[in-house]
Amino acid sequence: MTYCLNPTCQNPTNPGKALFCQNCGTKLRLGDRYRALAVIGQGGFGRTFLAVDEQYPDCLKLEAAELPERSKAPAALSLSRADALIPLKIEIPPAALCVIKQFLPLGQGDLRKAMELFRQEAERLDCLGQHPQIPRLLAHFEQTDGQYLIQEFIDGRNLDELLAAKGAFNETQIRHLLNSLLPVLDFIHSQSVIHRDIKPENIIFSTPAPPSLFLVDFGASKYASTTALARTGTMIGSAGYAAPEQVMGKADFASDLYSLGVTCIHLLTATHPFDLYSASEDGWVWQNYLTQPVSDRLSQILNKMLCRATSQRYHTASEIMGDLKLNSTPIVRTAARVPLGMASRRSALALRATESRLTLASSAQTWRCVRALTGHEGVVTTVAVSPDGRLLASGSTDKTIKLWSLETGDLLHTFGGRSLRHRGHSDRISTLAFSPDSLELISGSDDCTLKQWDISTRRLIRTLSGHSWLVSSISISQNGQVFASGGGDGQINLWNLETGERLATLSKHRDRVSTLRLSPDGQTLVSGSYDKTIRLWDLRGDRLIDTLRGHSDRISALVLTPDWQTLISAGWDKTLRFWHLGRQEQGRSLLAHKDFITCLALDPTGTLLASGSEDNRIRLWELAPNDQGVVCLTARPLTLPGSWSVTAIVFSPDGQSLVSSSADETVRIWVKDQS
Numbered sequence: 001m002t003y004c005l006n007p008t009c010q011n012p013t014n015p016g017k018a019l020f021c022q023n024c025g026t027k028l029r030l031g032d033r034y035r036a037l038a039v040i041g042q043g044g045f046g047r048t049f050l051a052v053d054e055q056y057p058d059c060l061k062l063e064a065a066e067l068p069e070r071s072k073a074p075a076a077l078s079l080s081r082a083d084a085l086i087p088l089k090i091e092i093p094p095a096a097l098c099v100i101k102q103f104l105p106l107g108q109g110d111l112r113k114a115m116e117l118f119r120q121e122a123e124r125l126d127c128l129g130q131h132p133q134i135p136r137l138l139a140h141f142e143q144t145d146g147q148y149l150i151q152e153f154i155d156g157r158n159l160d161e162l163l164a165a166k167g168a169f170n171e172t173q174i175r176h177l178l179n180s181l182l183p184v185l186d187f188i189h190s191q192s193v194i195h196r197d198i199k200p201e202n203i204i205f206s207t208p209a210p211p212s213l214f215l216v217d218f219g220a221s222k223y224a225s226t227t228a229l230a231r232t233g234t235m236i237g238s239a240g241y242a243a244p245e246q247v248m249g250k251a252d253f254a255s256d257l258y259s260l261g262v263t264c265i266h267l268l269t270a271t272h273p274f275d276l277y278s279a280s281e282d283g284w285v286w287q288n289y290l291t292q293p294v295s296d297r298l299s300q301i302l303n304k305m306l307c308r309a310t311s312q313r314y315h316t317a318s319e320i321m322g323d324l325k326l327n328s329t330p331i332v333r334t335a336a337r338v339p340l341g342m343a344s345r346r347s348a349l350a351l352r353a354t355e356s357r358l359t360l361a362s363s364a365q366t367w368r369c370v371r372a373l374t375g376h377e378g379v380v381t382t383v384a385v386s387p388d389g390r391l392l393a394s395g396s397t398d399k400t401i402k403l404w405s406l407e408t409g410d411l412l413h414t415f416g417g418r419s420l421r422h423r424g425h426s427d428r429i430s431t432l433a434f435s436p437d438s439l440e441l442i443s444g445s446d447d448c449t450l451k452q453w454d455i456s457t458r459r460l461i462r463t464l465s466g467h468s469w470l471v472s473s474i475s476i477s478q479n480g481q482v483f484a485s486g487g488g489d490g491q492i493n494l495w496n497l498e499t500g501e502r503l504a505t506l507s508k509h510r511d512r513v514s515t516l517r518l519s520p521d522g523q524t525l526v527s528g529s530y531d532k533t534i535r536l537w538d539l540r541g542d543r544l545i546d547t548l549r550g551h552s553d554r555i556s557a558l559v560l561t562p563d564w565q566t567l568i569s570a571g572w573d574k575t576l577r578f579w580h581l582g583r584q585e586q587g588r589s590l591l592a593h594k595d596f597i598t599c600l601a602l603d604p605t606g607t608l609l610a611s612g613s614e615d616n617r618i619r620l621w622e623l624a625p626n627d628q629g630v631v632c633l634t635a636r637p638l639t640l641p642g643s644w645s646v647t648a649i650v651f652s653p654d655g656q657s658l659v660s661s662s663a664d665e666t667v668r669i670w671v672k673d674q675s
Contacts, residue, residue: 006021056095433483649661
């Protein structure tokens with residue numbers, strides 16, 4: 001069965017392979033890829049569907065399914081157990097299943113503001129989904145009938161269902177729960193996000209081995225800026241679990257810890273929180289409802305989590321982990337359970353203890369990691385190497401930029417941070433670029449601004465504003481006269497590097513400009529976008545030369561050979577594509593990774609290509625021209641076992657070093673092994 005997404009459709013059920021609704025004529029596949037199978041949740045603002053990604057490998061046939069609609073369904077569905085809540089009769093690989101969340105038009109208010117908030121929410125979920133115990137955001141769409149988020153499907157049961165089936169939890173199970181979820185809360189709070197709706201229904205126990213706990217349903221989450229924490233807002237959360245300050249509309253990070261404490265006592269007693277609080281004693285009496293005793297230590301910790309006064313409560317998840325002496329290493333995801341071919345992530349601690357080796361199959365030459373740089377308190381999102389080869393810059397979700405010595409790995413300076421005197425960015429650092437003379441560094445951020453930094457004085461030169469949504473990419477011409485910036489609004493701005501004056505604006509892309517490349521003379525620009533197109537621009541006349549199409553999903557990275565004759569692009573469709581710009585034709589296409597390709601780098605000679613991916617791998621490819629002059633692959637790609645997803649890669653100017661960053665908060669420096 002296929003379910004029509006049109007909220008006004010009177011008969012939404014359709015045959016499994018139909019392309020258009022037989023009742024209202026609405027297109028049945030979202031983004032020509034995701035097909036809704038059944039409604040599994042419904043509320044005042046939208047609906048949730050079980051869905052299938054029909055572009056998933058081996059997802060070749062979809063047979064009729066009898067899936068009854070439920071007004072209130074569990075957060076996850078079992079595919080394998082005999083006591084499955086909704087029996088599936090479809091031949092679909094479990095990893096191809098996903099969840100569609102549909103937000104219905106409100107009909108009133110500022111539509112532009114609603115769209116902006118939706119995009120911000122999608123960005124937040126995309127960032128949070130990098131944690132292995134949070135469902136990943138796979139895609140998002142904006143259409144006239146609503147807005148859509150596509151998220152990873154978690155196969156398992158929520159803790160409320162397990163409580164009903166198995167009875168009260170014991171101390172060992174609660175300690176496991178805390179051991180699993182406190183690092184997750186520590187992560188989301190480091191991203192300045194408050195979940196605001198932690199309860200048993202929003203914690204999923206995933207049954208495929210190894211068993212894991214997932215935190216789901218971030219629909220109530222809030223971005224916690226300093227001003228937002230000080231401002232009273234709308235109360236969001238579930239009655240009985242929400243902290244007192246959250247009920248008053250002033251949730252903070254400690255509010256999530258309170259809700260987790262309430263969740264624990266609910267599971268220990270199998271009694272609803274309303275019955276565990278005594279109004280006459282003005283306090284929790286949960287220990288009177290225990291079916292089996294718990295240790296004094298655990299009781300003390302839970303009681304501190306449940307204090308009504310925030311001054312007496314834990315303020316960070318790490319404080320609780322310290323008292324429980326918990327291991328904060330993230331749970332490893334297994335490839336069998338992760339959708340869309342995503343490989344499992346290793347823990348950051350294990351990776352820091354093991355240095356991996358990269359071997360180029362076409363020769364005896366190898367690469368080895370010589371340094372792992374730590375210091376960021378969030379995902380490292382971008383790296384850049386100065387043209388003189390002396391400096392390395394890294395940016396992070398912790399809103400700071402760190403300057404390192406490429407030779408020694410020493411930390412030289414940090415731009416931004418908690419101190420107001422730094423005048424740094426107020427949101428995630430998304431992109432970095434050095435000026436050709438290595439004297440300036442330009443940064444772009446999700447706060448919609450660009451900043452120019454003086455490397456010698458370590459001071460801010462100026463802040464540039466011109467994007468209505470996040471800054472996503474930067475490219476500087478080698479002549480040092482102009483640079484380009486791309487934004488989440490699809491807009492490209494051209495700037496005078498010396499004065500900061502905005503010279504022109506290019507507005508053809510319909511989605512985020514993810515990557516930019518300026519020619520050495522600053523006269524030609526190549527841009528790639530989430531709208532799946534590559535555009536070539538003549539900057540002398542501010543005109544579009546050509547639009548290249550070929551990728552079936554978002555374009556994430558571009559590189560060009562030194563002669564600017566061959567363009568190599570990569571994207572979320574996991575492929576590398578080669579384009580001969582002289583003939584403006586598409587060359588060879590290669591399926592290069594098992595998951596989204598996030599970044600590309602080309603060495604100065606144009607003979608070695610590096611690609612990084614969400615599959616936790618960096619691959620090196622040897623390049624050589626073929627008879628038609630189009631670059632082709634002549635060497636088998638080699639794999640560098642990465643940590644979590646690889647976020648950025650760059651070669652040093654001499655081609656002897658490769659710098660990579662990843663979601664495990666580290667920067668790694670790799671060098672050619674001359675032995």
